Amino acid sequence: MTQPDDYDHREEGESLFEWPLDSAGLRMGAGELLDHLFEVIQHLNHTDAWPLTILPPRWGDVVVDRERRQISAVCLWKRKPIKNHKED
Known part of the structure; x- marks a missing residue:
């Protein structure tokens, strides 16, 4: 079982x-792209297979490169706790 102290001492950084922009993303305005980026981050944070919890980026830390078809962002993250399952 994970100890309470383990929860606070997880790796962070x-x-x-970087995420690819599909054809719909290429047509989105700045606000729509940010909304979509936040939805993607929220989805990853709720996905057990994804090992990190990502904080949404600050406005100045997001770069949209339509020529390269990608959006990139500098984000703070923390490793998710390892879930131990107790068998009955």
């Missing part, structure tokens, strides 16, 4: 994350 700041990294550049």
Whole structure:
């Protein structure tokens, strides 16, 4: 079982994350792209297979490169706790 202290001492950091822009994303305005980016981050944070919890980026830390068809953002993150399952 994970100890309470383990929860507070998980690895954390700041990294550049990159996501591809599909054809719909290429047509979106700045506000729509940010909304979509936040939805993607929220989805990853709720996905057990994704090992990190990502904080939404600050406005100045997001770069949309339509020519390269990608959006990138510098985000703070923290490793998710390892879930231990107790068998009955």
